[in-house]
Amino acid sequence: MQITFLGTSSGVPTRSRNVSSLALRLPQRAEIWLFDCGEGTQHQFLRSDLKVSQISRIFITHLHGDHIFGLTGLLASCGLAGNAKRIDIYGPAGLSDYLQACVRYSQTHFSYPVKVHTIQPGMIFEDEEYQVVCGYLKHRVTAFGYRIIEKDKPGRFDVEKAKKLGIPPGPIYAQLKQGQTVTLADGRTIRGTELCGVPQIGRKFVYCTDTVFCEGAVELAQDADVLVHEATFSHQDAEMAFQRLHSTSTMAAQVALAAGAKQLMMTHFSPRYAPGNSIILDDLLTEARAIFPNTDMAYDFLTHEIPRRPL
Template sequence: MQITFLGTSSGVPTRSRNVSSIALRLPQRAEVWLFDCGEGTQHQLLRSDVKISQIRRIFVTHMHGDHIFGLMGLLASCGLAANPEKIDIYGPPGLNAYLQACRKYSQTHFSYPIEVHTVQPGLVVEEEDFSVSCAVLEHRVTAFGYRIQERDRVGHFDVKKAAALGIPSGPLYGKLKRGGTVTLPNGQVVRGADLCGPTEVGRKIAYCTDTIYCENAVELAQDADVVVHESTFAHQDAELAYQRLHSTSTMAAQVALNASARQLFLSHFSPRYAVGSPIQLKDLLAEARAIFPQTELAHDFLTYEVPRRSLTASEIAPAIVGG
């Protein structure tokens, strides 16, 4: 799982930052899932290593222009160049009507199917290896944050050890890999857990923008490997944050801290903190790190590989006792 930041500015683009969009690459599926699609996102994709032809799902947080104005252009380009089998789009009420109006008045006809799903709090997508859920954030319009969760995976299967036990390759290997138990012809009982390494914990990502600090953001970010959270304002400009229902650097850090997250990326920065301003982005970073040290500033085209981890002894023990 790789996250590529395609736009990290709020409201309007700047010389170095486009408006909101991130791409989540799933190499094992050769798929890209896009989160928000501000104006110019397709240009950002062309400048990145992300393949437009692999986009299969697009998740929209809310209907403000800096999060959706690039959507229609991208969809039209996909039809002309990438020609995907299908793209599923998820977002708040009004998203489908917006796209239908764009298609009507621009006389755009797609050569591939598009399905728009109006989301409600809770589960949005559930598949064998991934799930996506959402929750309502606190903004001036209906806005959703998203949580992407990968299923846990059985650890590495020791083929040599299985062969030494006289287990023939084939269906029995599959059963053992899934954690099952088999009885050999000699009566020996072999558990899959004895032949597999530590369980690989499914990775979790939270995407929270636009919002002021809220408990739903903390819930989405709970135990997440990566939290991408808006940080429109510095702590010194908290009054503006409250007025506009956006987060400060310290609010984003507090979400990550309260959620016991592992890594926080700040994004969606106000252009007011440009080079030469009294307050700059390095100051926002320092504010956040004072609360949550594992914080980084996102920038356009930054790519981050979400690390895997195995269950620790303390995590395994409760599972054994409970079983």
């Protein structure tokens, strides 16, 4: 699991930061899951090592323009390139209507299936490797955060040891690889855990923006390996943050601390903290680290490998 920040500004782009978008790359299945799609996201793909042809799922947090204005253009380009197979899009009520209106009035036609899923809090996707859960955040419009859970994997199966025990190849191997206990035809009971190496603990990635501090974000971020959380404002501008229902750097840190997250990566910064101003982004980082030391500040095209945790 690898994340790449494609846009880390709030509201409007700047010379160095585009508006919101983040790519979660799943190399083992050659897929990219995209979180938010602000204007210019497809241009950010062109400037990165990522391939739009690998996008299979898009998760939209809310319907503000800096999170969705790039969606139609990206989908259209995927179709023109002729390499998209199917894209599933998840988001709040109104997303389907928005996309249909864009397609209708721009005379855009997708050459591949696009499915929009209107979400509610809870599990919205699951397969043999991953679960995706969403929950409400607290913003001026309906907004969701997302929690991606990688399922635990059994350790490497020792085929040679199985052969020495006289276990016949076939369906039994598949059961043992999953750590199950099986009874052989000769009456012996074999525990799959004794033939497998150390299991791999699944990772947890959480994406929360836009929101003021709320218990919903804390719940989503429980025990996360990496929490990406908006930090639009400095702590010194907390009153403005409460008025606009955005987070300060300290609110993001408080969410990470309360949730027991392993790492916090802040994003969605107001352009007001540009170099030369009385408060700059380094000040936001200092504020957050005073509460949650393992905090980093995202920037466009930053790529981060989500580490596996030891047993």
